[in-house]
Amino acid sequence: MPSILLIEDEAQIKKFLRISLEAHQYHVLEARLGEQGLAILLDQQVDLVILDLGLPDMDGQEVIKTIRKWSQIPIIVLSVRSNEAEKVQALDAGANDYMTKPFGISELMARVRALLRISDPPTTAGSKRELGGLEIDLAEYQVRLDGQLIHLSRKEFELLRLLTNQPGHILTHRYLTQAIWGENFADETHYLRVLVRQLRHKLGEEPAQPRFIETLQGVGYRFKVSL
DSSP states (O other), X not given: XXXXXXXXXXXXXXXXXXXXXXXXXXXXXXXXXXXHHHHHHHHSOOSEEEEOSBOSSSBHHHHHHHHHTTOOOOEEEEESOOSHHHHHHHHHHTXXXXXXXXXXXXXXXXXXXXXXXXXXXXXXXXXXXXXXXXXXETTXXXXXXXXXXXXXXXXXXXXXXXXXXXXXXXXXXXXXXXXXXXXXXXXXXXXXXXXXXXXXXXXXXXXXXXXXXXXETTTEEEEOOOO
């Protein structure tokens, strides 16, 4: 039974989440304060964190940064803060997903399932990945789509590699531009948009109905996983 830690100070929301998660066969741990949640993570086995940003003792953004100093546990943010800057900050700090309140419980459960599936991905020591019709050979720099070899540039291949490192994980514009072009290009998101458009063309997909690369408007991209 996977364990999920709720770091949430609103009693009603916490009760609703606990009942919903337990109904889906998850073991639930609870914390009202950020420091309390961090202490639980250090002391107990936890598989996923659901975190509110507006905590009484510390900002949730700091909780994310603290966790990421020593753990890659999946983190889903649930927050009333809906502005783009807050979302980007949380995702850049290391959150895996971000949902605004009010939220649909079915969608939250689907995102929990997806993150738990990929939180301990199989090793890629063999240098090959197979994802929904895509076959990626990291050693040979080869990509096949539905069995057909497609030719990618080095940067297109690097973008695909980064996205498929953690399927379902949102990668921000800033993270991707830094990783592909370097620190000096962190804010040059137009380069990234062009690269994504080129990669999508070669993968034969339309942005409005993506098979592989999902756009999070104003935030970044993620490689789609089945929910």
